[in-house]
Amino acid sequence: MIIDYNGNIAIITQENATIIELVKKLQTLYPKFENNNIIVHLTTLKTLAAKDIVEFLVISNMHRDNKHSFVIVRDNLDLDELPDQLVVVPTLQEAYDMIEMEDMERDLGF
Template sequence: MIFDQDGNTSIITQEKATIVELVKRLWGVYSKFKHNNIIVVLTSLDKVRVNDIIEFLEISNKHRGDKHSFVIVSNKIDLDNVPDEIVVVPTIQEAYDIIEMEEMERDLGF
């Protein structure tokens, strides 16, 4: 797991751990980035299933409930099958675009 910081956005890139291990590690270090927007990059994985994405649902719901963005980047999943409660996009640029839109919505009181 690689952590990068870009302003108020933490970028977490998955390298070798399984999705379940990655989610456990995220919970373990959550206090370090709980005040930032989060991008989780899964593009290094060969295959991503809907069940893999659902593993992030609890941490995503908590983070979004605290008025911060949580976006997963994966170009290896059919986005039509992903639950609406979690944000998944195919590129990092789209993740930044989502964060920008969500920040504007929060600023406007939505």
């Protein structure tokens, strides 16, 4: 797991561990980036299904309840198979755009 920061955004890139290992590691290290928006970049993982992405649901909901964005970057997924609570986009640029849009919504009180 690689963690980079871009302003108030923590970008977490996973290269070779399983999704379950990544979620456990995120939960352990969560205090380190709980006040940042989070992008989980998963495009380097070869085999990944929608059921794997659902593993992020608990930590995503918790983070979003604390008024921060949690965006997963993964292409080649059927978004209809994912819960509406998860924000999944195909590119890193779209993740940044989504965070910017959610920041504006929070500023407006939505």
